[in-house]
Amino acid sequence: MKITITRHSKTLWNKEKRLQGCKDSPLSPEGMDNILALKEHIKNNHYDAIYSSPIKRAYDTAKLLFDEQPIITDERIREMNFGILEGQKIDEIPEEYKKA
Numbered sequence: 001m002k003i004t005i006t007r008h009s010k011t012l013w014n015k016e017k018r019l020q021g022c023k024d025s026p027l028s029p030e031g032m033d034n035i036l037a038l039k040e041h042i043k044n045n046h047y048d049a050i051y052s053s054p055i056k057r058a059y060d061t062a063k064l065l066f067d068e069q070p071i072i073t074d075e076r077i078r079e080m081n082f083g084i085l086e087g088q089k090i091d092e093i094p095e096e097y098k099k100a
Contacts, residue, residue: 004047006065008058009035017090021082024056035064053077 009031013020027035047069052062054073062071085093
């Protein structure tokens, strides 16, 4: 069995260097370009099944890559929740939260 894994494409929060987990941020224009480049790169590959996190940025990435195939969403691969730190700029997170 061969498994291929890809991460969701770049989002606006990635560009802003914000911590994102289960909260969502839309795909950025650069992210959309990256999806189209990857789609071209894998266009001749065959995939028996496509799984995605139910988070919109991940699902949108999968749907754009595999517009002809059903996408199976699975809660078990949902991004982790960073709680009160979600959406905060990484360089502005208080030091007390960086110790882990």
